[in-house]
Amino acid sequence: MSATPTNPLVPEPWKVQRVHRDTADTFTMELESAGGKRELPFAAGQFNMLYVYGVGDVPISISGNPTKPSSIVHTTREVGPVTSALRKLKPSDCLGLRGPFGVGWPVVEARGADVVIVAGGIGLAPLRPALYHLLAARNYYGKVVLLYGTRTPADILFRKELQNWHSRFDLEVHVTVDRAMGSWHGNVGVVTTLIPRAPFDPHSTVAMVCGPEVMMRFTVQELEKRGVALENIYLSMERNMKCAAGFCGHCQFGPTFVCKDGPVFRYDRVQPLMQVREI
Amino acid sequence: MNPLILDRSHFDTLLEALAARGYRVVGPTLRDGAIVYDDLASSADLPVGWKDEQDGGKYRLVRRDDQALFGYAVGPHSWKRYLHPPLVRLWQATRQNGGFDVVPEKVEPQKTAFIGVRSCELHAIQIQDRVFMGGPQVDSAYKARRESAFLVALNCGQAGGTCFCVSMNSGPKAKEGFDLALTEVLEEGRHYFLLESGSDAGAEVASALNLSEAGPEEIAAAGRVVANTASEMGRALDTADIKELLYRNYENPRWDQVANRCLTCANCTMVCPTCFCTTVEDVTDLGGEHAERRQRWDSCFTLDFSYIHGGSVRPSARSRYRQWMTHKLATWIDQFGTSGCVGCGRCITWCPVGIDITEEARAIRQSESAPQSLAREDVNGD
Amino acid sequence: MEIETLKTLLSEHPFVSGLNSRYVELMVGCASNVRFKPGEFIFREGGNADQFYLLRHGRAAIEIYAAERGSITVMTVGEGEVLGWSWLFPPYRWMFDARALELTRGIALDGKCLRGKCDEDHELGYELMKRSMQVAEQRLQATRLQLLNLYDVRPLSTEAR
Numbered sequence: 001m002s003a004t005p006t007n008p009l010v011p012e013p014w015k016v017q018r019v020h021r022d023t024a025d026t027f028t029m030e031l032e033s034a035g036g037k038r039e040l041p042f043a044a045g046q047f048n049m050l051y052v053y054g055v056g057d058v059p060i061s062i063s064g065n066p067t068k069p070s071s072i073v074h075t076t077r078e079v080g081p082v083t084s085a086l087r088k089l090k091p092s093d094c095l096g097l098r099g100p101f102g103v104g105w106p107v108v109e110a111r112g113a114d115v116v117i118v119a120g121g122i123g124l125a126p127l128r129p130a131l132y133h134l135l136a137a138r139n140y141y142g143k144v145v146l147l148y149g150t151r152t153p154a155d156i157l158f159r160k161e162l163q164n165w166h167s168r169f170d171l172e173v174h175v176t177v178d179r180a181m182g183s184w185h186g187n188v189g190v191v192t193t194l195i196p197r198a199p200f201d202p203h204s205t206v207a208m209v210c211g212p213e214v215m216m217r218f219t220v221q222e223l224e225k226r227g228v229a230l231e232n233i234y235l236s237m238e239r240n241m242k243c244a245a246g247f248c249g250h251c252q253f254g255p256t257f258v259c260k261d262g263p264v265f266r267y268d269r270v271q272p273l274m275q276v277r278e279i
Numbered sequence: 280m281n282p283l284i285l286d287r288s289h290f291d292t293l294l295e296a297l298a299a300r301g302y303r304v305v306g307p308t309l310r311d312g313a314i315v316y317d318d319l320a321s322s323a324d325l326p327v328g329w330k331d332e333q334d335g336g337k338y339r340l341v342r343r344d345d346q347a348l349f350g351y352a353v354g355p356h357s358w359k360r361y362l363h364p365p366l367v368r369l370w371q372a373t374r375q376n377g378g379f380d381v382v383p384e385k386v387e388p389q390k391t392a393f394i395g396v397r398s399c400e401l402h403a404i405q406i407q408d409r410v411f412m413g414g415p416q417v418d419s420a421y422k423a424r425r426e427s428a429f430l431v432a433l434n435c436g437q438a439g440g441t442c443f444c445v446s447m448n449s450g451p452k453a454k455e456g457f458d459l460a461l462t463e464v465l466e467e468g469r470h471y472f473l474l475e476s477g478s479d480a481g482a483e484v485a486s487a488l489n490l491s492e493a494g495p496e497e498i499a500a501a502g503r504v505v506a507n508t509a510s511e512m513g514r515a516l517d518t519a520d521i522k523e524l525l526y527r528n529y530e531n532p533r534w535d536q537v538a539n540r541c542l543t544c545a546n547c548t549m550v551c552p553t554c555f556c557t558t559v560e561d562v563t564d565l566g567g568e569h570a571e572r573r574q575r576w577d578s579c580f581t582l583d584f585s586y587i588h589g590g591s592v593r594p595s596a597r598s599r600y601r602q603w604m605t606h607k608l609a610t611w612i613d614q615f616g617t618s619g620c621v622g623c624g625r626c627i628t629w630c631p632v633g634i635d636i637t638e639e640a641r642a643i644r645q646s647e648s649a650p651q652s653l654a655r656e657d658v659n660g661d
Numbered sequence: 662m663e664i665e666t667l668k669t670l671l672s673e674h675p676f677v678s679g680l681n682s683r684y685v686e687l688m689v690g691c692a693s694n695v696r697f698k699p700g701e702f703i704f705r706e707g708g709n710a711d712q713f714y715l716l717r718h719g720r721a722a723i724e725i726y727a728a729e730r731g732s733i734t735v736m737t738v739g740e741g742e743v744l745g746w747s748w749l750f751p752p753y754r755w756m757f758d759a760r761a762l763e764l765t766r767g768i769a770l771d772g773k774c775l776r777g778k779c780d781e782d783h784e785l786g787y788e789l790m791k792r793s794m795q796v797a798e799q800r801l802q803a804t805r806l807q808l809l810n811l812y813d814v815r816p817l818s819t820e821a822r
Contacts, residue, residue, distance in 0.1 A: 094378030121812035249556035278598030
């Protein structure tokens with residue numbers, strides 16, 4: 001993983017290049033280093049802690065292209081004071097960045113296999129870098145399938161990009177929504193309903209799953225039903241984070257620290273933990 | 280270096296030698312009915328002739344019938360208040376040119392000598408060393424404070440009412456990790472300290488005191504002190520397979536029982552010498568020109584410790600007590616290679632309702648060999 | 662359409678997977694090939710549930726119409742899936758609308774015909790019941806997850822600090 005050359009607890013100033021509203025409550029920010037020169041190499045699945053002056057910082061998944069690290073892209077939902085404050089930033093405004101942190105998606109381990117990516121809601125954001133990586137190194141992988149579910153058609157993220165991907169011959173994209181009006185002619189139903197008929201070979205597949213915890217649990221069940229081995233399924237977990245460097249203790253999930261042992265976990269390793277309520 | 284003898288009447292020469300070398304000298308002192316850690320000017324500041332009586336939820340000081348300088352066990356303070364302080368500033372930021380500049384806090388701690396570090400506390404310091412310096416990320420502030428500390432260990436002359444260092448293999452004899460180690464001996468009219476050196480820095484200070492070497496009788500006497508302490512432990516904890524035991528028992532009804540008593544007051548985490556959890560606070564001045572981030576002690580017992588959007592992962596007292604105890608005795612081993620508990624007994628003493636970690640561990644262990652009682656509890660439990 | 666071809670098409674559908682060839686033949690006797698244009702209604706709420714459909718190609722929306730909201734799609738059903746089970750239980754009426762979203766082809770199975778054959782041969786009845794229950798179970802599970810509104814985040818006054 002990319003090492004943070006400076007103190008992981010001290011933010012560095014970065015500037016907002018662009019802000020773009022994706023949906024009613026989700027937005028994407030592109031950042032550049034305040035000095036203008038610095039790149040931030042990262043692995044797909046890693047996150048940064050973004051600090052708004054005087055307000056606080058929060059963990060936000062990097063949603064951009066790991067093969068193009070000169071501009072750092074984050075996609076996040078507006079859910080509290082810090083993300084609301086982030087939302088108000090305009091191009092050339094300053095924010096603080098610490099990172100990247102965490103263990104990313106197994107894009108190397110997946111070589112030689114089919115890859116099925118299952119994203120629920122904002123979960124598509126930390127998975128998008130994995131997709132970029134796979135497409136940039138397409139020959140290493142078998143079939144690549146993206147299954148994406150969200151609440152309604154208005155909540156679909158990265159629509160244009162999805163449409164581009166949908167038209168590629170080397171990528172299958174299936175999108176579904178939980179509910180829709182009659183004008184939507186796509187799939188309606190939870191994302192797990194896309195799994196039984198998705199075109200991948202369960203005996204030679206690596207699955208990368210991200211979304212609400214309930215959705216991930218049921219996704220794993222469906223994948224398992226199709227014969228995907230639990231050690232070939234990877235999830236991205238989320239817990240309260242303060243330091244993101246393994247010192248503050250907040251993000252503990254059983255014996256793991258989500259900030260440094262995750263957020264991506266191999267499912268068989270965390271399965272016993274996911275079965276304990278309030279762990 | 281062979282053990283030396285430091286007579287009680289010359290004890291202050293040790294403190295003076297440390298002060299002369301630029302050390303701030305801190306150690307136990309009596310304040311507000313408890314023995315706490317604070318600055319020491321001389322041995323007169325020590326709780327001379329005092330003893331503590333400790334039990335679940337109970338701490339009292341009583342007079343000894345001798346003038347021992349260290350005739351008590353540990354109090355509510357641990358050395359983490361110096362090495363991992365309750366409140367520190369991490370950095371400051373000032374508005375500048377449409378953005379802001381960040382100035383990390385310079386950590387240049389004064390050299391500090393800790394007087395009277397018990398073996399359990401040495402282990403606790405080493406445990407926190409692993410947390411803050413043993414992984415891929417190093418907490419540079421902790422490292423700076425740690426490297427500026429001089430440890431004068433003290434082999435306990437009596438076990439506290441809630442002590443169980445023997446069970447946790449963390450005492451009572453200090454084996455390593457100290458600069459100097461003292462054993463206080465009061466025997467046959469004599470009052471002296473056996474002094475051992477554990478590092479170059481310690482040897483340097485010891486040699487400056489011009490002490491005579493200890494004879495075999497004195498070494499034996501010091502050995503008796505330690506052996507006596509080991510034999511009078513107030514508690515015991517069976518650590519055989521404790522990690523697997525707790526991993527198997529996430530749904531044990533015992534957690535419901537202890538949850539009925541636990542106030543989630545977080546006392547245990549504050550007095551525990553290894554608990555390290557912190558949170559951060561971001562503050563600005565009224566004008567917004569100046570912002571800073573502070574790190575302060577936090578506790579997994581608070582409701583918002585595990586808060587993520589929508590709610591807390593551990594809303595119940597049951598899950599929070601379980602988290603603390605399972606972390607301390609089990610998951611800590613997977614995280615850092617050792618137990619998180621050193622058997623100092625503080626969590627038992629300072630719990631307002633006297634919850635006893637050794638009793639809880641025993642109950643869970645016994646519930647496995649007594650399925651009958653488990654079934655009964657099960658009916659009332661969940 | 663030739664019976665032989667119908668039998669092949671029927672055998673290919675996942676709903677029939679593992680069913681004894683004899684029973685597949687019994688089903689063929691109640692089967693016919695159907696095709697719906699985009700936007701065409703397959704069945705309407707309140708109508709007689711005379712048939713159910715094994716979809717082979719395309720996508721159909723299961724809809725409810727609410728006057729003030731228009732038609733709401735609660736689920737879509739596609740290739741390899743089953744549309745309708747109201748043929749099994751009295752009063753044999755459709756509870757929802759179903760509409761083809763794109764060109765949709767499938768095999769229609771006559772409910773009354775099949776019910777008759779199931780009454781005669783309980784083995785066939787048991788096999789069809791098992792498969793229909795499985796479809797119902799999958800729908801129920803998916804519906805429960807839909808109800809959770811998983812992607813919603815409760816509005817907060819304070820974020821984790």
